[in-house]
Amino acid sequence: MAATKHTLVALVADRPGVLNRMASLFRRRGFNIDSITEGHSEIPNLSRMTIVVDGTATMVEQVRKQLDKIVDVIKVTDITGPDIIARELALFKVKAAPANRSEIMQIVDIFRAGIVDVSQNSVIVEATGDEEKIDSLYELLRGFGIKEMARTGRVALSRGGPPAEKPSVRKKKKN
Amino acid sequence: MKLTGAQVLCQSLIEEGVEVIFGYPGGVVLPLYDTLPQYPQLRHILVRHEQGAAHAADGYARVTGKVGVCLATSGPGATNLVTGVANAFLDSSPVVAITGQVARHLIGRDAFQEIDITGITLPMTKHNYLVLDTGLLARTVKEAFHLARTGRPGPILIDIPRDVFEEKVEFHYPSQVDLPGYKPTVTGNPLQIKRAARLIAEAEKPLILAGRGIMISGACEELAALARAQQIPVVTTLLGIGCFPEGDELSFGMLGMHGMAYANMAVSQADLIIAIGMRFDDRATGRVNGFAPNARIVHIDIDPAEIGKNVRVDLPIVGDVGAVLKVLNKQLEPAKNMAWFRQLDDWRRKHPLDTDGEGDVLLPQYVIEKIDEVTKGEATIVTGVGQNQMWSAQHYCYNRPNSLVSSGGLGTMGFELPAALGAKIGRPQDTVWCIAGDGGFQMTLQELGTIAQEQAAVKVAILNNGYLGMVRQWQEMFYGKRYVATPITCPDFTKIAEAYCIPALNVKTREEVVPAIKKAMAEPGPFLINFQVEPEENVYPMVAPGAALDEVIEKPKKGGS
Numbered sequence A: 001m002a003a004t005k006h007t008l009v010a011l012v013a014d015r016p017g018v019l020n021r022m023a024s025l026f027r028r029r030g031f032n033i034d035s036i037t038e039g040h041s042e043i044p045n046l047s048r049m050t051i052v053v054d055g056t057a058t059m060v061e062q063v064r065k066q067l068d069k070i071v072d073v074i075k076v077t078d079i080t081g082p083d084i085i086a087r088e089l090a091l092f093k094v095k096a097a098p099a100n101r102s103e104i105m106q107i108v109d110i111f112r113a114g115i116v117d118v119s120q121n122s123v124i125v126e127a128t129g130d131e132e133k134i135d136s137l138y139e140l141l142r143g144f145g146i147k148e149m150a151r152t153g154r155v156a157l158s159r160g161g162p163p164a165e166k167p168s169v170r171k172k173k174k175n
Numbered sequence B: 001m002k003l004t005g006a007q008v009l010c011q012s013l014i015e016e017g018v019e020v021i022f023g024y025p026g027g028v029v030l031p032l033y034d035t036l037p038q039y040p041q042l043r044h045i046l047v048r049h050e051q052g053a054a055h056a057a058d059g060y061a062r063v064t065g066k067v068g069v070c071l072a073t074s075g076p077g078a079t080n081l082v083t084g085v086a087n088a089f090l091d092s093s094p095v096v097a098i099t100g101q102v103a104r105h106l107i108g109r110d111a112f113q114e115i116d117i118t119g120i121t122l123p124m125t126k127h128n129y130l131v132l133d134t135g136l137l138a139r140t141v142k143e144a145f146h147l148a149r150t151g152r153p154g155p156i157l158i159d160i161p162r163d164v165f166e167e168k169v170e171f172h173y174p175s176q177v178d179l180p181g182y183k184p185t186v187t188g189n190p191l192q193i194k195r196a197a198r199l200i201a202e203a204e205k206p207l208i209l210a211g212r213g214i215m216i217s218g219a220c221e222e223l224a225a226l227a228r229a230q231q232i233p234v235v236t237t238l239l240g241i242g243c244f245p246e247g248d249e250l251s252f253g254m255l256g257m258h259g260m261a262y263a264n265m266a267v268s269q270a271d272l273i274i275a276i277g278m279r280f281d282d283r284a285t286g287r288v289n290g291f292a293p294n295a296r297i298v299h300i301d302i303d304p305a306e307i308g309k310n311v312r313v314d315l316p317i318v319g320d321v322g323a324v325l326k327v328l329n330k331q332l333e334p335a336k337n338m339a340w341f342r343q344l345d346d347w348r349r350k351h352p353l354d355t356d357g358e359g360d361v362l363l364p365q366y367v368i369e370k371i372d373e374v375t376k377g378e379a380t381i382v383t384g385v386g387q388n389q390m391w392s393a394q395h396y397c398y399n400r401p402n403s404l405v406s407s408g409g410l411g412t413m414g415f416e417l418p419a420a421l422g423a424k425i426g427r428p429q430d431t432v433w434c435i436a437g438d439g440g441f442q443m444t445l446q447e448l449g450t451i452a453q454e455q456a457a458v459k460v461a462i463l464n465n466g467y468l469g470m471v472r473q474w475q476e477m478f479y480g481k482r483y484v485a486t487p488i489t490c491p492d493f494t495k496i497a498e499a500y501c502i503p504a505l506n507v508k509t510r511e512e513v514v515p516a517i518k519k520a521m522a523e524p525g526p527f528l529i530n531f532q533v534e535p536e537e538n539v540y541p542m543v544a545p546g547a548a549l550d551e552v553i554e555k556p557k558k559g560g561s
């Protein structure tokens, strides 16, 4: 079975140590994680994580099930497929002598990216898009010299419909 | 009324039905120890090493089905618990471990005896807590016990800072837990169960692989109903021993590295494996790609992550095995697989376990058989790890659930004595025999002190072969008989026992075996027998590491070519 990239989305409790638990699990079981991002979700006290795993379907299913066993993980869904929106944010600090600037700006325009900082001999380019777009922008900017780069890794949601990872957060019963 | 954190903890433990705590005091848990006398319902048993507390809680949990509780101070107390917590984790034993922590304002400053025990135990607990808000202590205890005992059980650790024990809060014990991320699947998917019923009806050579999950679920009767109505032979894992009476003609013993030859042959020849409450450990499966090559595999387990983890599964059913079996049994017509049964029975006759020794030699297998005879197979046997463990599994006939207590997943030498103590405390009416190796016994023999102090009537049988026997056996078979670091000297164990005021005997010959066991049984309190057994006896049958289950090495025939 071929290894492919899978996108898992996890809804997790905002508690100290959750990331630690997940990281510990990846390391211990030798799972190959491409990227992992975390931020607030639409539900108070819950975060949504996007995890990109490289592996066979069986292995990724193991990752999903093992993550699901963590008590602070509410729900994990493999949303891999055509019906997802996946984005990543990148910042590039590019060497930019005044002579190069207009050429850089043209590239930035084509990619619908932006220049968010300009200094004496560099600019910072901000771009959002899927990994391929970011990769090709990177290739083009590399020619000018990239001094620093920071990428967030993938965040993703499934398209339309009810969210596949809708949690069934139980209401506390009164008694 | 406001209670201190220590009182909240004690009240909460009582709410959870706790009767016994295996523990060891120290600085940060002093406020808790000072509070204990207010709650005489909580019996505290002072162990001699925190590892012993965790193993005792584990042994207690396994024989009672209740949650076992152990308690230690911060730092070294907490780290000493770790082996026992790991042991409980790998064998899915419900244990709640409570540790003291330095006061909240000192956390993170490398204070005296501060160690990050929640960090350390992260990968070996089902869940763990550091309680930073005294108001959450009661809820935490409630959650911990719920997590420990439900779903696939496991150890939970609660780390409590010293000042949390002292702070006063309003006590209110919650009646329910609210854990949205924790919802074990209990009922099996009906469609999958229907499919399983069809596979069973179609099978000509079905075989049940029964694990400890059956006993955890309390499903021994459902298992027996399935096996008997369908005439399906039952093979168990090491930890599954006792879930089906070994005296039954449908019982074909244990599979795996030192399983019965006929059990392993049955697995290799079966056309349908019904694996119930077990997890396909490599010691049980042998080489995975040679495992049950002719069989379709139905796997019933409460932990979805176990499905397909080690072995390909054709039909998974996630759920509580008892609940699943109840539904499954209703869908099956009685059937007989006589040809298959006769085949297995024939193998069983042709490959019996060999226990003959020449002349006067005292074989360890013989000792176990005599303990079986004298106790009429009704004792609880708690084993060490190594050869003594395998002989105990092979040569005692277990007919009662949870009558074998053994460290399966972690294989922890030194488990035997403290776990036997825990088992005896948990079921005082039972006869408890601790079968120890001379090596493993020396790892935790200080618990003789606890046994003596509590007058717990544990009967100890040391199979003294002068070696770290199981490792020696591997050196003999796979490392050209080079015995490096496996010959081990022993103190005079009977003198050690006597120093603890525990009566003891040395046994060197066959004739002495039965009288010694009877003497031990007649003694109201603890007793120790040091059996000086054949030093280089090996455990057979054996499936070499990396071999498939049908590549069994049997005991070489005496005087054979």
Ligand SMILES: Cc1ncc(C[n+]2csc(CCOP(=O)(O)OP(=O)(O)O)c2C)c(N)n1
Pocket (backbone or CB within 6 Å): B384, B385, B386, B387, B388, B389, B411, B412, B413, B414, B436, B437, B438, B439, B440, B441, B463, B465, B467, B468, B469, B470, B471
């Ligand atoms: C704590 C621990 N250390 C090391 C081992 C490796 N080990 C497995 S069996 C064994 C030998 C056990 O010797 P003994 O207790 O005398 O039992 P025997 O095999 O001789 O019956 C060893 C060292 C282990 N399982 N546990």
Ligand SMILES: [Mg+2]
Pocket (backbone or CB within 6 Å): B437, B438, B439, B463, B464, B465, B466, B467, B468, B469
């Ligand atoms: Mg030994």
